[in-house]
Amino acid sequence: MQFTGAAAGASMLLGPKNAFSVAVKKDTSQQYAMLIDTTRCNGCQACERACSEKNGLPIPENKPEAGYERNTGPEALTVVNATETKNKGLIFSKTQCMHCEQPACVSACLVNAMYKTEEGPVIWQEDKCMGCRYCMIACPYDVPKFEYGSLNPKIRKCVMCYDRIGEGKMPACAEACPQEAILFGRRGNLLDIARKRIYDHPSEYVRYIYGENEVGGTNMLYLASVPFEQLGFRTDLGTTPYPEYTKTFLYSVPLALLLAPAFMLGLRQATKGKNDKD
Amino acid sequence: MNRTDNSTHVYRRVGQDLWQFIRSELKPKGKLLTPFNIISAPIILLGLVLIILRFAKGLGATTNLSQEFPWGIWIGFDVVTGVAFAAGAYIVTFMVYVLRMEKYHSIVRATVLNGFLAYVFYAGALTLDLGRPWKIVNPIIGNSFGVSSVLFLVAWHFLLYMMAQFIEFSPAVAEWLGLRKLRKILGSLTVGAVIFGICLSMLHQSGLGALFLLAPAKIHPLWYTEYIPVLFIVSSVFAGMSIVIIEGTISHKVFRHQISAEHHAKHMDIMVGLSRLAAAALFVYFFMKVLVLIHGMHWNELLTPMGYIYLVEVIGFVVLPFIIFVKGAQNRDRKLLLSAAIITAVGIIFNRLNVSVIAFKWYAPAHYIPSWIEIVITLAVVFGEIWAFRWVANRMPVFMASPGWVKHLDDGTEYPEPKGVLTGINAKTPGLQPVKIKE
Numbered sequence: 001m002q003f004t005g006a007a008a009g010a011s012m013l014l015g016p017k018n019a020f021s022v023a024v025k026k027d028t029s030q031q032y033a034m035l036i037d038t039t040r041c042n043g044c045q046a047c048e049r050a051c052s053e054k055n056g057l058p059i060p061e062n063k064p065e066a067g068y069e070r071n072t073g074p075e076a077l078t079v080v081n082a083t084e085t086k087n088k089g090l091i092f093s094k095t096q097c098m099h100c101e102q103p104a105c106v107s108a109c110l111v112n113a114m115y116k117t118e119e120g121p122v123i124w125q126e127d128k129c130m131g132c133r134y135c136m137i138a139c140p141y142d143v144p145k146f147e148y149g150s151l152n153p154k155i156r157k158c159v160m161c162y163d164r165i166g167e168g169k170m171p172a173c174a175e176a177c178p179q180e181a182i183l184f185g186r187r188g189n190l191l192d193i194a195r196k197r198i199y200d201h202p203s204e205y206v207r208y209i210y211g212e213n214e215v216g217g218t219n220m221l222y223l224a225s226v227p228f229e230q231l232g233f234r235t236d237l238g239t240t241p242y243p244e245y246t247k248t249f250l251y252s253v254p255l256a257l258l259l260a261p262a263f264m265l266g267l268r269q270a271t272k273g274k275n276d277k278d
Numbered sequence: 279m280n281r282t283d284n285s286t287h288v289y290r291r292v293g294q295d296l297w298q299f300i301r302s303e304l305k306p307k308g309k310l311l312t313p314f315n316i317i318s319a320p321i322i323l324l325g326l327v328l329i330i331l332r333f334a335k336g337l338g339a340t341t342n343l344s345q346e347f348p349w350g351i352w353i354g355f356d357v358v359t360g361v362a363f364a365a366g367a368y369i370v371t372f373m374v375y376v377l378r379m380e381k382y383h384s385i386v387r388a389t390v391l392n393g394f395l396a397y398v399f400y401a402g403a404l405t406l407d408l409g410r411p412w413k414i415v416n417p418i419i420g421n422s423f424g425v426s427s428v429l430f431l432v433a434w435h436f437l438l439y440m441m442a443q444f445i446e447f448s449p450a451v452a453e454w455l456g457l458r459k460l461r462k463i464l465g466s467l468t469v470g471a472v473i474f475g476i477c478l479s480m481l482h483q484s485g486l487g488a489l490f491l492l493a494p495a496k497i498h499p500l501w502y503t504e505y506i507p508v509l510f511i512v513s514s515v516f517a518g519m520s521i522v523i524i525e526g527t528i529s530h531k532v533f534r535h536q537i538s539a540e541h542h543a544k545h546m547d548i549m550v551g552l553s554r555l556a557a558a559a560l561f562v563y564f565f566m567k568v569l570v571l572i573h574g575m576h577w578n579e580l581l582t583p584m585g586y587i588y589l590v591e592v593i594g595f596v597v598l599p600f601i602i603f604v605k606g607a608q609n610r611d612r613k614l615l616l617s618a619a620i621i622t623a624v625g626i627i628f629n630r631l632n633v634s635v636i637a638f639k640w641y642a643p644a645h646y647i648p649s650w651i652e653i654v655i656t657l658a659v660v661f662g663e664i665w666a667f668r669w670v671a672n673r674m675p676v677f678m679a680s681p682g683w684v685k686h687l688d689d690g691t692e693y694p695e696p697k698g699v700l701t702g703i704n705a706k707t708p709g710l711q712p713v714k715i716k717e
Contacts, residue, residue: 071345073345074345104492106426107426107427107492108427108428108429108492109424109427109429110417110424110427110429110430110433111413111416111417111422111423111424111430112421112422112423112424113422127413128413128416128422129410129413130408130409130410130411130413130414130416130417131408131409131410131411131413132407132408132409132429133348133349133409134427134429134489134492136345136348137348137349137489137490137492137493137496137638138492138493140495140496142345142346145345146345146348146409147409148336148337148338148341148343148344149336149338149339150336150338151336152410153336153337153409153410234495236495237495242492243426245491245492245494245504246426246428246488246491246492248504249428249484249485249488249491249507250426250428250431253431253481256477256480256481257477257481260476260477260480261473261474261477264372264376264473264476264477265473267376267377268375268376268377268378268469268473271376271377271378272378273378276378
């Protein structure tokens, strides 16, 4: 019985503090982020090639084509897709990890292998991951990819070139883009720039910054000339940060561990008969 | 001969005869060529080969898992369904040790054993699914505590609950080995382990449902609800009961010779009682399902293909077994109760697979279908559990009565020690003979 109490106490002490700190809204304006302006992208795939080179992956062979969706995978951490639209012609958009402010994958990971860094990028730590793939279930954008063919499989995803950022460089894709369609900087500044572009050129943009509030906000921000659902973006995800969905359940855990044993001991006492010893 | 001397004597005999003892206990006790053995043995052997293949070739070569569908039946059936099936242990121990419903005492050991083995085998199958199983200790040790993860909670609870269940069952092991002192200590731990185990069970039965709360955009709205954890825990009640009824009915036939006459007489009463509980849980569950449907306002989805699956699940596998359970309990009809239990168990498989696999990314053009290797390994796990259950039940006092000295131990009275004769391991034929306790 003391053991149960101790376990409950321990989870009271350990659990909530760490478990629910994610729910506190942080100021993310100083975090690293990227602004992807799809009106500037011409589908040259320079970002894809730079990414593959940086990460030691094969150079992509197929090209973006309208009506055919290319997906990221363990061997392609970013891909460019093309969409044919009525009014604006062919539009290219780059896909990769969205680096959510409160990532579903991080709250899913039971070993902290998925980790939201202070600087903004969401990284994956090989020495911790046990390959359960719960991050893949949780990610609303289906970003984490698993090396099914390998005997030492890794989760592969864009980590915003975390190591390059540490060296003071910008991510490989942003550096390689000849169109300046990928802008790397502080999230707050990028939001200002995005708003200014919409304000200055109202006919070229829809008045929406994708990623500003999606699933609680992401560190990847997008501008486009057509509504985002036309480009195949998920616009049904809402603005609730994913860790919120399991918060209520996790709250109930220390409570249950504390109250249930007492309740059951009470029941056992209440049902005690004349001949029962204890 | 005083008690202390006797105990050391027993321990020494364990050491001396250990090898001989293990060898004799590994020998099968019943007929070898039964229909069940003929079907299950090749599947287990094939399963073992395929498990080696899985570790030699990797997940990609042996399963149909993909980037779109990272979890298949090894999670959806083995873990999520298997744990629901093991729920009988926490419910029966709750009835017997917390509510003191002595009527069910005779099925506690079989149920706890079944629950413990289900966790060992089904949850153990989780290691097959892990891509990096050599890191499996990370959530337990080191600085890798992902405390904001529901899966972290589930992993810890699996581990702790397996220990709690082992403590609950351990008196039977001690009785089998004739270790009296240990039996006394282990027996005193039971109530604590039971209460701790019930708390853990409630949390991880619901926790397995809470895992899927993180996929709101991927699970069909008829199944995704914020109440998944509550639905999971309520359905675990009738899932557990249906397995206890099925297992009880089969065991009653298979282990007939071990069961005392007194227990035989009570068996029908127990089955009827459990069926009533299952029926009540089914009714509550159905009520909640309707509430959730109305609350979620997704009834327009009912007339879509996924809606038909939903209706089959709720009407065919919740309402129907409820009616059969009630009818069977009224008429005390063994066959009706068994068929209701089987329908309920199939329904639980269907429901858990719906949440974790079938309704998961129902919109994907190419949906996951398990590979034959995944299916054979899953069957091997199920049969392996049944083999282990039979092995234990044939040796330890699960259905048969405990050796005579246990009653004296529990009463605190001195047991007159017959010189040179010890039950259990140093008898000429090891293993316990059924002993009838006279009141």
